[in-house]
């Protein structure tokens with residue numbers, strides 16, 4: 794079985810969309826794949842409750858308990874590796890990863906970012922897109938490399954920016970597209986593994 798490990802920090806709606814797509818599309822039968830674990834760096838991440846309801850293994854690793862980014866990432870890799878993942882999926886995981894961690898999972902580490910990369914890497918993407926007067930925004934699924942929000946693009950979705958948009962309304966429109974493209978990108982990659 795190809796195991797998928799999903800890393801979250803918050804609401805986990807992308808993680809839930811992936812879990813639901815796996816169920817709906819029968820990834821077990823079709824791809825020999827399953828979501829094996831959901832790992833959060835925050836104990837209060839909303840997505841953990843959903844994962845537990847789905848009887849998916851959950852783990853919490855609080856980054857504040859570690860003296861350095863390297864120490865956190867080393868333990869995170871230990872936790873991830875216990876599940877022997879074919880894919881490691883960052884889904885709203887709000888931590889910058891060390892080059893060592895990224896290298897360890899090279900080619901099987903994915904991220905979703907709420908902008909049309911390479912535009913607006915980093916934080917506050919929707920506010921920045923509005924400030925720049927963008928007419929379109931969107932979301933990007935990409936391979937993770939040591940450079941933040943960079944790496945080969947696997948899927949993108951475009952949404953219009955509307956005249957009355959706030960960062961929140963634009964984020965919500967983008968998020969509905971994230972829920973479509975992330976499962977699609979993963980299913981496509983699974984078919985090649």
Ligand code: GAR
Pocket residue numbers: 801802803804805806807808884885886887905906907915968971
């Ligand atoms: C999503 O919009 C995701 O693209 C973004 O955080 C949100 C998480 O929502 N990720 C980043 O900004 C990563 N740099 P979710 O927890 O409901 O999936």
